[in-house]
Amino acid sequence: MSGKSTKIRNENTVWHEPTIYRNNRESLNEHRSVIMWFTGLSGAGKSTLAHALEDYLHNKGIRTFVLDGDNIRHGLCKDLGFSDADRTENIRRIGEVSKILIDAGVLTMTAFISPFRKDRRLVRELVADGDFIEIYCKASLETCENRDVKGLYKKARAGQIQEFTGISSPYEEPERPELIIDTANNTVETCVDQVVRYLETNKYI
Amino acid sequence: MSGKSTKIRNENTVWHEPTIYRNNRESLNEHRSVIMWFTGLSGAGKSTLAHALEDYLHNKGIRTFVLDGDNIRHGLCKDLGFSDADRTENIRRIGEVSKILIDAGVLTMTAFISPFRKDRRLVRELVADGDFIEIYCKASLETCENRDVKGLYKKARAGQIQEFTGISSPYEEPERPELIIDTANNTVETCVDQVVRYLETNKYI
Numbered sequence: 525m526s527g528k529s530t531k532i533r534n535e536n537t538v539w540h541e542p543t544i545y546r547n548n549r550e551s552l553n554e555h556r557s558v559i560m561w562f563t564g565l566s567g568a569g570k571s572t573l574a575h576a577l578e579d580y581l582h583n584k585g586i587r588t589f590v591l592d593g594d595n596i597r598h599g600l601c602k603d604l605g606f607s608d609a610d611r612t613e614n615i616r617r618i619g620e621v622s623k624i625l626i627d628a629g630v631l632t633m634t635a636f637i638s639p640f641r642k643d644r645r646l647v648r649e650l651v652a653d654g655d656f657i658e659i660y661c662k663a664s665l666e667t668c669e670n671r672d673v674k675g676l677y678k679k680a681r682a683g684q685i686q687e688f689t690g691i692s693s694p695y696e697e698p699e700r701p702e703l704i705i706d707t708a709n710n711t712v713e714t715c716v717d718q719v720v721r722y723l724e725t726n727k728y729i
Numbered sequence: 730m731s732g733k734s735t736k737i738r739n740e741n742t743v744w745h746e747p748t749i750y751r752n753n754r755e756s757l758n759e760h761r762s763v764i765m766w767f768t769g770l771s772g773a774g775k776s777t778l779a780h781a782l783e784d785y786l787h788n789k790g791i792r793t794f795v796l797d798g799d800n801i802r803h804g805l806c807k808d809l810g811f812s813d814a815d816r817t818e819n820i821r822r823i824g825e826v827s828k829i830l831i832d833a834g835v836l837t838m839t840a841f842i843s844p845f846r847k848d849r850r851l852v853r854e855l856v857a858d859g860d861f862i863e864i865y866c867k868a869s870l871e872t873c874e875n876r877d878v879k880g881l882y883k884k885a886r887a888g889q890i891q892e893f894t895g896i897s898s899p900y901e902e903p904e905r906p907e908l909i910i911d912t913a914n915n916t917v918e919t920c921v922d923q924v925v926r927y928l929e930t931n932k933y934i
Contacts, residue, residue: 579748587757589832624805625829
């Protein structure tokens with residue numbers, strides 16, 4: 525097989541140059557791609573907001589994907605637990621997959637507590653400026669604990685769940701997130717509108 | 730924030746139901762998604778074929794992505810080496826990412842030696858029937874070693890690269906791949922045509 529140009533980068537892997545890049549995929553899709561990183565306490569509404577936003581964006585013809593516990597913890601990260609080290613590795617892998625997805629032209633949303641600043645910063649630094657939108661789903665521990673739809677906080681208080689963020693493991697609030705969404709006092713629709721306005725104002729969509 | 734329906738699957742994760750699924754994304758894209766898994770010896774032409782195929786498909790309006798050493802070994806799998814165990818974990822993660830990409834509606838190509846049958850079978854079993862096309866890029870060790878564009882085989886023979894597939898680590902040929910491409914005796918264009926015919930015949934594109 526006659527070869528394309530190749531180059532070598534380490535001892536035992538030869539790389540072959542692609543001809544199709546992210547900008548070609550964005551052109552085909554007629555929209556940009558970006559990582560929208562939702563962070564916040566359990567019960568703050570990250571997944572709910574991400575899926576509602578995906579519904580809105582998809583119906584506008586935008587290629588979207590939501591990474592969440594369902595497709596990560598049972599798959600790519602099923603070897604990981606909930607210790608600090610495993611949470612860090614979990615977030616690192618989610619960051620790398622998000623980077624692949626935006627390279628593939630997909631507007632990518634992630635819905636994980638991601639409690640540690642250093643882990644979120646690591647993901648931000650994986651990609652170019654403007655490719656990472658940190659969205660803090662802000663609801664107080666009291667609000668989240670009062671909701672406690674599935675009784676997780678109650679179990680954490682009873683010591684039946686270890687290292688539960690906000691109870692027995694810290695949550696470090698974002699210092700300079702691109703967006704703060706008050707998910708305690710607004711409907712899903714209002715929260716979606718706020719994110720959509722940000723995307724429009726900053727020419728993502 | 731008023732909630733959507735949720736369900737619980739383990740002790741400390743609550744899942745929120747999405748409304749947008751792979752079939753919605755495929756409808757938006759107006760094409761199917763699938764994993765095309767290229768396997769074969771180093772130098773057999775996996776990456777070259779995958780990138781040439783991507784060029785063809787992208788220009789037909791198909792959303793594509795190629796996973797290869799460049800975007801995996803320096804990112805998601807940068808913590809892994811080349812031992813048998815690390816190769817297995819490498820392929821497992823690539824399989825999981827491929828699954829995410831086809832869920833995102835992307836026709837996904839992977840270009841890794843992936844020398845072990847059990848690892849390739851594990852990926853095949855991750856997805857539904859028809860979602861995994863195993864493509865054996867067939868070129869003899871002699872052919873690949875004679876090409877040796879970057880001198881990797883020479884280094885492996887000299888013991889400067891450890892566990893090099895075909896020399897000091899086994900390559901297990903696919904037993905029932907969907908496609909066998911003779912990359913030793915054909916041009917890239919002919920190989921691309923053969924894969925495209927398979928995709929058309931089987932209604933992937």
